[in-house]
Amino acid sequence: MSTFTGKVAVVTGAGSGIGRALALELAGRGAKLALSDVDTAGLDETVRRVEALGAEVKSDFLDVSQRETVLDYAEAVVAHFGKVNQIYNNAGIAYHGDVEKSSFKDIERIVDVDFWGVVNGTKAFLPHIQASGDGHIINISSLFGLLAMPSQSAYNAAKFAVRGFSESLRMEMLIAKAPVKVTVVHPGGIKTAIARNATVAENFDQADVAKFFDSKLAKTTPIDAAKTILKGVEKGKGRVLIGSDAIALDLLQRITGSRYQGLIAAVSKRAMPRSKK
Structure with a gap:
């Protein structure tokens, strides 16, 4: 039985x-698609x-928070296709800010x-995916759902x-x-x-944060990420890591325990955009 061909x-x-x-x-694997976003032009x-x-x-158009x-x-979606086999809960936004400077609304x-x-x-x-008899739920977390980073408390909490x-x-x-x-x-x-569209706390410059992410952290293409995800879906994996950075940092936090926090803090102090005074 195909994992994707003819599946919704x-x-x-x-x-x-x-x-x-x-x-x-x-689409290239023969799936039928229900696509949504708040960005109608991009969609x-x-x-x-x-x-x-x-x-x-x-x-x-869909705001997943509603x-x-x-x-x-x-x-x-079920009325249109008659069934649903898979959902990829992928929609997300980013935010950069220290706890002290972040508003409750931001968080x-x-x-x-x-x-x-x-x-x-x-x-x-879930009820429809169960009813399909061959269902899969794929939820997109983050590397920051495996370890914490400074100025990412809200994003860390969610992921x-x-x-x-x-x-x-x-x-x-x-x-x-x-x-x-x-x-x-x-x-x-x-x-x-995601970084260019992110909001930031008042003590950070959005352009600096986006430039740092794009130049220093963004290494994997979306297509390569998608291929890795679908390979994991085919194999029925419970967890999928994407990129050498995710693999390496996951290993770091598992080996060092809470000591990774001191290491990340030291590196971040030198490398990440500084907050505005």
């Missing part, structure tokens, strides 16, 4: 980056590209999109939460012997616009 795959955040790359790779471009590959596509909207969206926005967006998508589609939520769900599905696999994905630095 939902991809959130499909207007750019990893989401667009997943859509293209899934339209993704749709144009996947339709050129012959894929059947449903596209919608629970009732996501619940309604799941019903609309809540990151958690609403990056954590609750995953929960909303999972809860909305650590995605990891815990996904791993617990995977065990629940195993215990229930449900026909649903669960994979949590931890990308390292990916060459997307």
Whole structure:
């Protein structure tokens, strides 16, 4: 049985980056696609590209932080295709700021999109994915869901939460012997616009933060990331690491325990953009 051919795959955040790359790779493997994003221009471009590959596509504006909207969206997708086999909870945003300078609103926005967006998508589609008899939930966390970084407390909190939520769900599905696999994905630095679109606290310069990420951290292309994710899906992996940086830093924190925090703090003090006084 094919993992992708003829399967209905939902991809959130499909207007750019990893989401667009997943859509293209899934289309090339014969999947039917339900694509969404808040960036309608980017989403339209993704749709144009996947339709050129012959894929059947449903596209919608969707803010994953809006629970009732996501619940309604799941019903609309099932009404359109008749089933859903896979969901890639990929939509996310970034934020850079120290705890002391971050507002509650800044933190809540990151958690609403990056954590609750995953929960909303999972809860909305889980019954339908179970009903398919051959389902898979793929939740995108981050390298920062494996270890913490300074000035990333909000993002770390959301991505650590995605990891815990996904791993617990995977065990629940195993215990229930449900026909649903669960994979949590931890990308390292990916060459997307996430840093350029990020918000920052008042004591950081957004351009400096974006330049640092793009020049120093973003190493893996979205297409390579998508291919790694789909390879993990084919193998039914519980966890997928993307990029040599994710692999190396995961190993660092497992070997050193909490001592990695001192090492990361020292490197960050020298290399990362300095806060404005």
